[in-house]
Amino acid sequence: MSKTMESTLEMGRQYERIAAWLESVGGGVYARRLLDILADPAAESTFTVAFCGLFSAGKSSLVSALSGTRLKTGANPTTADVEGVHMSLPGSTGQLQLLDTPGIDSTDERHKEATMNALYQADCVVIVADYQHVEAEENLELLHAFVEEGKRLAFVVHQIDKHLESELPFVQFADSVYSVLADYGIAEDTIFFTTVGQSPHNQLPALRSWLVAQAESEMANGGVENVRRRLVDVAKEGVAAYFDPLVQAAGEAVAKACGSAPLSADEAVSWLDREAEKLRHLREQYDTGMQAARDQAQATRESWLRLIELAQIAPYDTTEKGRIYVESLRPEFKVGLFRSAQKTDAERLRRAEAFAKDIAERVHNYLLTPLANQIASDVRQAGIDPATSARLADGAAAIHIDVDVEYVSRVVKPGALVSSQYPYQYVKDVVARIKRDALATAADLAEQFVAACLAKCEDEQATTRADMELASDRCAALQAYLDICAREQRAFDLVAAGEVPSV
Numbered sequence: 106m107s108k109t110m111e112s113t114l115e116m117g118r119q120y121e122r123i124a125a126w127l128e129s130v131g132g133g134v135y136a137r138r139l140l141d142i143l144a145d146p147a148a149e150s151t152f153t154v155a156f157c158g159l160f161s162a163g164k165s166s167l168v169s170a171l172s173g174t175r176l177k178t179g180a181n182p183t184t185a186d187v188e189g190v191h192m193s194l195p196g197s198t199g200q201l202q203l204l205d206t207p208g209i210d211s212t213d214e215r216h217k218e219a220t221m222n223a224l225y226q227a228d229c230v231v232i233v234a235d236y237q238h239v240e241a242e243e244n245l246e247l248l249h250a251f252v253e254e255g256k257r258l259a260f261v262v263h264q265i266d267k268h269l270e271s272e273l274p275f276v277q278f279a280d281s282v283y284s285v286l287a288d289y290g291i292a293e294d295t296i297f298f299t300t301v302g303q304s305p306h307n308q309l310p311a312l313r314s315w316l317v318a319q320a321e322s323e324m325a326n327g328g329v330e331n332v333r334r335r336l337v338d339v340a341k342e343g344v345a346a347y348f349d350p351l352v353q354a355a356g357e358a359v360a361k362a363c364g365s366a367p368l369s370a371d372e373a374v375s376w377l378d379r380e381a382e383k384l385r386h387l388r389e390q391y392d393t394g395m396q397a398a399r400d401q402a403q404a405t406r407e408s409w410l411r412l413i414e415l416a417q418i419a420p421y422d423t424t425e426k427g428r429i430y431v432e433s434l435r436p437e438f439k440v441g442l443f444r445s446a447q448k449t450d451a452e453r454l455r456r457a458e459a460f461a462k463d464i465a466e467r468v469h470n471y472l473l474t475p476l477a478n479q480i481a482s483d484v485r486q487a488g489i490d491p492a493t494s495a496r497l498a499d500g501a502a503a504i505h506i507d508v509d510v511e512y513v514s515r516v517v518k519p520g521a522l523v524s525s526q527y528p529y530q531y532v533k534d535v536v537a538r539i540k541r542d543a544l545a546t547a548a549d550l551a552e553q554f555v556a557a558c559l560a561k562c563e564d565e566q567a568t569t570r571a572d573m574e575l576a577s578d579r580c581a582a583l584q585a586y587l588d589i590c591a592r593e594q595r596a597f598d599l600v601a602a603g604e605v606p607s608v
Contacts, residue, residue, distance in 0.1 A: 113329055117143050119603030120336045126605045127343040134218070135343030142335050151191075151200040152320035152331070155227035157220060159243060160208030162235045163263040163301070168205045170301045171313050186215075187223045194317060199324040201316060209243050228331060229257040229319055236264045239282055245289070252290050254338070257319065259295045260286055261312065266302035275306050340600035347608065348593040355586040362575075362582040370590040377583040384576035391569050398562035399555070405483050406551035412479055413543045416472040419536045423463045427535060428528035430456040430513070435522050457510045465508035468539055476547060477501040480554075489557040497550055497557070504546045506539055 120143060124136040145151075156164045165188075169175050172190040192201040204227065206220040207213070224230055230251055234244050239262055251258055262282060268275055283293050297312040298304075323331050356366035359373070363380075367373040419427070432438065433453045441448040480501035484494045506512075516535050521527040563570070596606035 116329065116333055116336070116603065120340065122605050123340050123343075123600055123603070127340070127347075130347050130608070132343040132346055135339055135346060138339045139336060139343075142332060142339065150324070151202050152194075152229070152323050153202045153204060153227045154229045154231055154316055154319075155187075155204045155206055155223045156231045156233055157206045157209055157224060157247065158233035158263075159210050159235065159238060159241055162208070162233045162238070164233045165205050166301045167233060167261065167263055167299060168203045170299075170309060171316070172203055187220070192317075194320055194324065199320065201320045203316075209247060224251075228323060228335065229259070229316070231259045231261055231316075233261045233263050236262055236267045240285060248286075248289050248291070256338075258291065259297065259312070259315065260291055262296070262298045264300055264302075265298045265306055266300040266304045268304070268306070279306075337601050341597050344593065344596045344600055344606065348589065348596070351589050352586070352593065355582075355589045359579075359582045359586050362579045367583075367586065370587060370594075373583050373586050373590070377580060377587065380576050380579045380583065384573060384580060387569055387573045387576060391566055391573060394566055394569070395559065395562055398558050402487075402555040402558035405487070405558075406555055408483075409476065409480060409547050409551055410544060412476055413472060413540050413547060416468075416475070416540070418464060418467040418472055418539065419532050420467075423460070423467055424529065424532045426456070426460040426463050427513075427532035430460045431517065431522070431528040431531045434517060434519075454510070457513060461508055461510050461513045464513070464535065464539070468506055468508055468543075472539070472543060473504055473506070476543070477504065480547075480550065484554065487554070487558055487561070489554075489561050493553070493557045497554055500550050500553075501547075504543065504550075506542050508539065 120139050124139040124143075127133070127136040127139070156168055158164055168188075168190060172192055174190040186207075188205045190203050190205075192203065193199075194201055204223045206223045209220060232244055232248055232251075234241065238244070248258070248260065265275075268278065279298065283296060286296060295315075297308045297315070298306050299309045299312055300307050301309075359376075360366040363376065367376055430453070433449075433456050438453075439449055440452040477498075481498040484497045487494075513535055516538055517531065518527070518534075521530070524530075592608060596608055599606045
């Protein structure tokens with residue numbers, strides 16, 4: 106078996122599998138087109154040209170004139186099916202097949218199906234426009250679609266015998282056609298002016314020569330590759346049909362998020378880059394604002410705690426009262442002539458009360474009152490909501506440490522009384538306990554203050570946060586759209602390689 110035959114058989118098996126896949130995903134029409142191409146014994150030796158256009162554009166008469174075979178024509182849209190004629194290519198066994206399709210403006214579904222089958226199986230498409238309807242919307246939409254697909258194209262302005270030179274020089278008319286079609290990427294050498302009547306501008310022979318040249322060029326490249334190209338084109342159309350609703354749904358999601366849908370994946374990438382950059386900038390702005398608020402609130406919090414830590418509540422006189430109280434707790438301490446236990450206990454209580462009263466006053470005047478004033482002032486300046494501000498100020502004013510005899514007595518470490526240095530350490534222990542108790546209450550207020558400042562910043566950044574959410578939604582919608590496009594492109598690549606897509 107020759108390599109060419111092996112290649113043909115393998116290609117057939119590949120696209121039979123792709124046809125089966127298309128059938129399984131609802132693309133039966135494309136599956137049948139693939140199988141029709143595979144079943145055509147003349148596919149490798151035939152170059153097929155499909156003529157399409159509006160009803161009454163003169164397609165049938167044009168095909169008849171080109172082939173020398175008379176096709177059915179008339180005033181009604183009688184071409185319900187595709188009619189084809191064959192022309193032998195000079196010097197080869199190849200055939201040039203001309204297909205006359207129903208009008209693209211037909212409302213009959215059978216006509217549309219027959220036309221689309223012919224167009225997608227054709228090696229070349231000739232769009233035929235009546236002289237008076239060159240810029241018909243249907244013609245230009247079809248032209249645009251096939252240009253995007255990279256289909257081999259020719260554009261024919263037919264029935265130019267209707268032209269009246271006295272109204273407009275034909276050269277000017279032709280230039281206007283060239284100008285319009287140039288916008289669609291159609292070169293002048295693929296635009297022909299024809300008629301089956303009489304006109305000095307008739308390019309019917311030139312069109313015939315162009316078609317033959319296209320066929321000969323294609324046949325020279327090998328018929329198997331010609332068939333493969335047709336199969337790939339149809340398979341890609343099937344893939345596109347499968348993905349169209351997914352792409353449309355993803356595009357609608359983008360339109361809902363962004364206000365409009367992208368025209369292409371490249372445009373979606375550009376939009377995504379823009380929105381991602383916007384989101385990055387907004388997040389940076391939001392994080393910077395929140396961090397500044399957090400830093401400021403934490404600095405205020407630290408100032409409250411530092412005020413407690415640095416409060417001078419045990420100067421020399423107070424420390425002395427604490428010292429002599431602790432010294433009275435030593436076992437050898439006695440009072441009175443007979444050193445009675447009652448007088449000794451009374452003296453110890455007196456010293457404890459003196460120390461407790463002194464340090465309690467110091468705590469009130471030099472720790473709790475300054476702390477309450479500082480908290481109230483900072484809360485007012487922070488501009489947090491009035492209810493929270495009042496609660497924090499009231500909480501600061503209500504901070505109370507009940508420094509009494511029992512309080513100072515509980516700090517005593519009996520085992521340390523024998524040390525000569527302990528009285529001074531005892532006072533330090535009392536101060537440390539007082540500040541520790543104050544810190545515990547102030548720390549809770551400080552945490553509430555920090556939370557309130559951050560909540561205020563959150564409220565102030567509501568617009569930024571909303572913009573972030575919008576940009577995030579747009580990024581998500583665009584990424585989902587691009588993911589669908591990427592899946593579609595992978596499927597295109599696979600069917601082009603003869604492989605079944607995994608979607």
